[in-house]
Amino acid sequence: MPHDHHDHDHDHDHHHHGLSPSGHPYRQDDDAPLTYWQRMEIAVRELLIEKGVTTAAEVAAQIDLMDSRSPANGAAVVARAWTDPAFKERLLQNAGDASREMGFDIGPLHLIAVENTAETHNLIVCTLCSCYPRNLLGLPPDWYKTRAYRSRAVREPRAVLAEFGVELPDSTTIRVHDSTADMRYIVLPARPAGTEDLREAELAAWVTRDSMIGTGLPRAPQNATQGG
C-alpha cells in the first residue's frame, strides 16, 4: 500500500481499514487510561523536579540526546576500522574506549565489537529484553524487541537471516551473541569488495544499521528515494 495514494478506484464502502481516504494510516487516539508504570514515571519525574533534583529542561535535553543518536555514529566507527588497522585493533580490544576516542559518548557501557570475516558471521540478540548498543546505534528497531526475533535468532539464525535477505554459504560459521548481562555488542561487518578506493567518509555510507546488528550486510548507498 503506497503511503500517499490519491487515485481511488474503489467506492466508499471499500475503504481500507485503518487508512484515510487519501491512503494515510490512521493512528488510534491514545485514549486508554495510564498504566501503573506510566503513572509511576510521571509521579517520580514530578517529584524530582519539585524537589530540585532535576529540571524539566534537563529531562527534555536528555530525551533530545537519546533521539539524536543514530546508526551514523556506529557507521563512522566501522568506517574508521576499515581504513585504520591500528584503530581496528583497538576496537576489537575494547570497543568502548575506541569509540570514546572518536568522541562518542559511550557512558558506562561495556562494548564488545565482533568481527565478520569470510569464515564468520556474527548476529546480535537480547533474548531477555532489548539490550542494544544505543549510544552507537540509537534506539533499537521494533523487530529487535519482538518475541519472534528474540526467540528465533538463537534457535534458527540462518532462517532468520534468510528472511532479512542474508544468505550465507554453509562454510560460514554463525556466531550468535545473546546480551544477557552487562556487555553490549556491535558487529564490525566485513569491508565489501570493490570499495578499496573509497575514503573513510564515503565508506560510512555503506554501513547500514542492520549490518551492525548482523541482520544485514553493508551495501552501496542508494540515492534517497521519494515516498514510501
Added chain:
Amino acid sequence: MAERVRVRALMPPGHVRAPAYLRGKTGIIERALGEFGNPEQLAYGLPAERKPLYRVRFTMAELWGDRAERPEDTLDAEIYAHWLEEVPDHAP
C-alpha cells in the same frame, strides 16, 4: 575457572539473567569480563555483591541437538560465575 563449564540447571524464582534455554548446557569460557554487581540483587534495589562474569560459548548442537540448523554454529552468552559449574575435560 575451568575451560569447560555447565550452566547450573536451577529454576529459582525472581530476577535471573541466566537464560532458561542455557541451563544445564555445557560450553567453554570464551573470555572473562571482570566483576559486576549481581543483577539478582540489583533488580530489587538491594546492595549487590560483585560477581565474576564470563562469556560462555555453546555449540548449536549442544543447545538444540538434532534440530540445530548447523551444529557447528555457536551462541555466546554472559553468565555469572555463581551460575557455572566446572566440567572436567574428560567428562562426556
